Amino acid sequence: MLSMKITVNGQEKVFESSLSLENLIENLSQNKDHVIAELNGNIIKSSKWLSTAISDGDAIELVTFVGGG
Amino acid sequence: MQGNNSNHIIAQDHPLEIAGKKFTNRFLLGTGKFKNKQELADCIQSSGTQIVTVALRRIDLEQSGESILPYIPKDVIILTNTSGARNAQEAVRIARLAKESGCGNWVKIEVINDSKYLLPDNNETIKATEILASEGFVVLPYITPDLYAARALVKAGAATVMPLASLIGSNQGLKAKEFIKILIEEMDVPIIVDAGIGAPSQAAETMEMGADAVLVNTAVATSANPALAAKAFSLAIEAGRLAYISRLPKQKDIADASSPLTGFLFEIS
Numbered sequence: 001m002l003s004m005k006i007t008v009n010g011q012e013k014v015f016e017s018s019l020s021l022e023n024l025i026e027n028l029s030q031n032k033d034h035v036i037a038e039l040n041g042n043i044i045k046s047s048k049w050l051s052t053a054i055s056d057g058d059a060i061e062l063v064t065f066v067g068g069g
Numbered sequence: 070m071q072g073n074n075s076n077h078i079i080a081q082d083h084p085l086e087i088a089g090k091k092f093t094n095r096f097l098l099g100t101g102k103f104k105n106k107q108e109l110a111d112c113i114q115s116s117g118t119q120i121v122t123v124a125l126r127r128i129d130l131e132q133s134g135e136s137i138l139p140y141i142p143k144d145v146i147i148l149t150n151t152s153g154a155r156n157a158q159e160a161v162r163i164a165r166l167a168k169e170s171g172c173g174n175w176v177k178i179e180v181i182n183d184s185k186y187l188l189p190d191n192n193e194t195i196k197a198t199e200i201l202a203s204e205g206f207v208v209l210p211y212i213t214p215d216l217y218a219a220r221a222l223v224k225a226g227a228a229t230v231m232p233l234a235s236l237i238g239s240n241q242g243l244k245a246k247e248f249i250k251i252l253i254e255e256m257d258v259p260i261i262v263d264a265g266i267g268a269p270s271q272a273a274e275t276m277e278m279g280a281d282a283v284l285v286n287t288a289v290a291t292s293a294n295p296a297l298a299a300k301a302f303s304l305a306i307e308a309g310r311l312a313y314i315s316r317l318p319k320q321k322d323i324a325d326a327s328s329p330l331t332g333f334l335f336e337i338s
Contacts, residue, residue, distance in 0.1 A: 009130060035136075
């Protein structure tokens with residue numbers, strides 16, 4: 001397949017093969033506990049990560065909890 | 070009564086109640102600016118806090134970032150703030166993301182447009198409160214103290230109102246005292262004073278005038294010994310609370326002797 005260009009947390013990423021959201025998170029985040037994912041503005045529950053395919057042009061946000069007042 | 074019964078005396082206070090949950094500790098701890106997560110865990114323990122605020126941020130793709138949640142005991146309420154939101158819509162988005170994590174539906178709405186003074190935008194906060202309260206969130210809005218805004222927030226479904234004492238992180242103390250007093254007087258929801266409290270004496274003063282709780286972050290996290298500072302704030306908040314419910318007498322302009330003015334040794338009748 002052709003390479004796929006996506007945006008993760010505002011950064012452009014290129015992948016050479018198809019992947020699921022689960023694969024992507026495992027690939028980019030060393031600890032997926034407490035990660036929350038948004039795909040093109042829609043929250044994706046962690047139970048759906050494996051069945052959610054990433055497509056060319058997708059914008060993904062991966063967030064977690066940090067210290068704050 | 071003998072002196073070993075202080076638990077009975079303190080039991081005369083009723084717990085702080087927010088959205089049906091009861092809290093005996095009236096100190097809310099912010100979790101930002103700590104040098105490391107263990108220091109935060111120590112502060113949670115030393116202060117006895119039952120509510121902590123956290124923020125939501127993009128994960129760092131370059132290095133392994135660890136969530137702060139493992140350092141927060143399970144029985145402590147996680148109050149996610151919407152920091153970074155510049156309008157109601159962004160605050161709503163952050164709150165919905167936080168809820169997805171499964172650690173509760175408590176949200177501190179914080180909408181800020183101004184980078185110099187970091188003052189909250191009350192109008193956008195009201196809009197976000199309307200949306201999130203209708204979605205079942207427990208909403209604790211952070212505001213610039215203003216009676217009309219507070220009333221609108223309660224009408225919109227806010228569980229509390231959180232007025233700022235002074236600018237975030239400034240340690241200036243209770244600059245907005247007179248305006249917070251009005252909120253304490255007029256509002257039926259708990260008033261949690263947030264931002265700017267830089268010393269336990271300021272926290273005690275806030276509680277003495279009838280605030281229901283105080284939130285502190287910077288003064289604890291950036292002190293030389295955060296666990297001790299957290300304990301000091303917690304004690305001051307409890308002291309201020311007890312002083313408030315004991316209804317201290319008013320200030321007078323002239324002296325009023327503490328010892329009896331009769332029966333002096335040198336009196337000749």
